[in-house]
Amino acid sequence: MSSDHHQPSMQENPQDMETLPKLLSEPTHNTTVVPYPPVPSNPQSVPRPALFPITLKFEEVVYKVSLEQKGCCWDGTWSTREKTILKGITGMVCPGEILAMLGPSGSGKTTLLTALGGRLTGRKLSGKITYNGQPFSGSIQRRTGFVAQDDVLYPHLTVSETLEFTALLRLPGTLTRDEKVEQAEKVISELGLSRCRNSMIGGPLFRGISGGEKKRVSIGQEMLINPSLLLLDEPTSGLDSTTALRIMTTVKQLASGGRTVVTTIHQPSSRLYHMFDKLVLLSEGCPIYHGSASAALDYFSSIGFSTSVTVNPADLLLDLANGIAPDSKHISDQGDLHGSAEQEQKSVREALISAYEKNVATRLKADLCSLDVNNYSYNRDASARKKEQWSTSWWQQFKVLLKRGLKERRYEAFNRLRIFQVVSAAVLAGLLWWQTPVSHIQDRIALLFFFSVFWGFFPLYNAVFTFPQERSMLIKERSSGMYRLSSYFLARTAGDLPMELALPTTFVFIIYWMGGLKPDPTTFILSWLIVLYSVLVSQSLGLAFGAILMDVKQATTLASVTTLVFLIAGGYYVQQIPPFILWLKYLSYSFYCYKMLLGVQYKENDYYECPNGNLCRVIDFPAIKSVGLNNLWMDVTIMALMLLGYRLIAFLALRRVQLRTLR
Known part of the structure; x- marks a missing residue:
């Protein structure tokens, strides 16, 4: 050549x-490095200068x-391969x-x-x-503002709501709420988002704003902190x-x-x-x-x-x-x-x-x-910034996160499908157990066990999805130092309470009176409170499963196995459990819920009509005798420990997931 x-x-x-x-x-x-650039005459169109x-x-x-493990070497150690x-x-x-x-x-x-x-x-x-x-x-x-490639935004919030909630969380507490909202409005104007300010972000299931607008919203969230x-x-x-x-x-x-x-x-x-x-x-x-x-x-x-x-x-x-x-x-x-x-x-x-x-x-x-x-002035002001641990107080973070969570889930929490599911199940069960006579004690006990089973497992499966679905958002916002994990955890779980407590309340009101259970106001209220108590414990276990695994498929599989064990060991199907596996019964919150429902519905000196026409003591009925009607306050305490323990495990698991992700 x-x-x-x-x-x-x-x-x-x-x-x-x-x-x-x-x-x-x-x-x-x-x-040229300019520590304090001149402030533009029109701050609506040009962003403010960086302070530091x-x-x-x-x-x-x-x-x-580290890549996949290649196998066990002769000395008993695992060989790994690294890629730079x-x-x-x-x-x-x-x-x-x-x-x-x-x-x-x-x-x-x-x-x-x-x-x-x-x-x-x-x-x-x-x-x-x-x-x-x-x-x-x-x-x-x-x-530091970090805009990821994928826009992690809540789909059911509008553009204005997204930026306002971000401003309330990330801007310092020295600013009033109106000043923070005003700053969000300035960012909306600067980024040309005024036309879609009241439009929802959108997600896979429904159309929202365009991809370019989503990207500008993501940038706007970081612009808010200047x-x-x-x-x-x-x-x-x-x-x-x-x-x-x-x-x-x-x-x-x-x-x-x-x-x-x-x-x-x-x-x-x-x-x-x-x-x-x-x-x-x-x-x-x-x-x-x-x-x-x-x-x-x-x-x-x-x-x-x-x-x-x-x-x-x-x-x-x-x-x-x-x-x-x-x-x-x-x-x-x-x-x-x-x-x-x-x-x-x-x-x-x-x-x-x-x-x-x-x-x-x-x-x-x-x-x-x-x-x-x-x-730079950044270092000269180090002592003042050292005292600033969080932009806002814990209580302020909790209030904003709770309000944001309620707004985001207002379309999915009280959706018609879930309401129809619960109401139809209650009506169908009420018809099956319609005005069960007192003498049919086996059917009445079965109804109480149905209470404990349905509201022991339904909240569990719903709660499993909570943290895996918000994993990306949690990592994004926690990595930006937006709020404490404790404020997020309590706000997220408290935001689910209205729906988690409203549906079982409706369920109990329908099926209790249709089933012909004890028509006593005190007994009804206690039965209702026990069901709500079981709902909270069941939700806690679901939160723990979701936070530990952070994978919906794995968490639902584990929840299925757990519910099957709790169902069998709940004290109704198997009354004489072998001693070597008897401990499974005491791990089941459904067992404690079932026992407490029996305890408020029957007393030891109650009688029922036996098949031969004689009166028999309720406590001698095999299904009740195997469970017992005593030590109800001990059952309440054990479920309280479960409630707190499961939620503590979920909280610690979230901390571990965050640290593992950042590494």
Whole structure:
């Protein structure tokens, strides 16, 4: 092949090499750090400046993950294989800049962004990440906005409600409620969401706002806290070019207010690319470029990777990150690269990594060392921020979360299907046990056992879905330091009480009188309270199952096995349980509910008409004798311990899930 197509090497371009330092250090239009940028004259259209500008530095960041176990070795230990996702990535971004992380799928962009957001910790992560020279902390967390690729929003809330509840939770308690709502209104105006402010977010089962509007709502939730550092994961994913441009224009405005913005992006258009100030290009976890976005093409051209065709810069960079040179003819002239396409791609990557180490890495490390960020007002105000643990009080968080939960579930809690299910079951059972005579004691006992079984299992299956369905939302909001786990837990469980208590109340009112049970107001009220008590215990066990497993299928399977055991050992079907397995009966809350219902319905000195016409003592009836009518307060205490114990287990399981996710 002629020398006209020979790819120039770095040694063959001394003039280009002389321009590299200038290219890599070329300042952008807004790289100057301004601790307090001027406040715009029209705050409705331009975001407020960041109060505490943050300079983000990351040095030699390495992250490894453990793959599947390969088997047991001869010495009895398990051999594991590790994969390195991030391979020594270094970089820096200052206030007022947008740093874009570009690379093909699987190159480690999202992993790096998660690490920069303080959401990736543990022994598998090494390197140094600092914020104004300080490590990640709670105060940094509350000044960091993180917009995930998937929009995690409540589907039944409107745009206005979503942002208002976020403002009430995340804005400091020094602001009044009206001031927080006003701030949410400003964000709605700034993001152009006024037209859909009263529209529901929408979900898989019903249509809501568009994808671009959802993305702007997600960004708006982070804008409310006036973040100093904004991290966005694929903000234009799944959007058309016009909508993507609007989103990035909004992000550009946020950066112009003195914020530090880091975003991952898969394949931006040329219009989006020219909005970036800095660029990090990744290839299989390795950095191959860090510097000014506008100088990227000149850099790669200077090391021998250029093209004569006018293309989108992002397309060319992605080809290089995939190991594809701009012109295949350049590859074939390098002698040792005549092999397969994989060998060619590997050689291109090795050349790019080698060039990065020689031309970029050394200068980048020198720039990091020379930058002193210890004099920012952020650090001068450290003592004041240290006292600020949470934006709002525990009680305020509880009230807002409770109100938000009731509004979100107002369409699913009192839905017609659940009401029809309970009412129809009560009416059908009432007809089957219609005015059961006192002499038919077996049927009356069966009705009481039906009470304990139905309201021992129905709430259990409903509660199993509670936390697995909200797992993504809980992780998102807890990672942002929005509220305490205890306030969320109590608000979430308290929000379910109206429906959980209203339906069994309706059920008892219908079936108790239709079934002809003891027509005494005190007995009726006690029976009703016992059913509600059983509902709360059953719900607690369902919450524990859901929180421990965090998987609906696994939790429902475990709930099915548990209900089967409790049903059999509940004291009605098997009255003489073998001693070695008798303990199962005392684990069943259905047994205690059944026993207490019998205890308020019958007394030891009550009689009933035997089949032979004589009067027999109720306590001598086999089904009652096996359960007993004494020690009812002990049963109440045991169920109270179950109620508190199951909910404590659920709470601790939620804490464990949160910690496991962040690691």
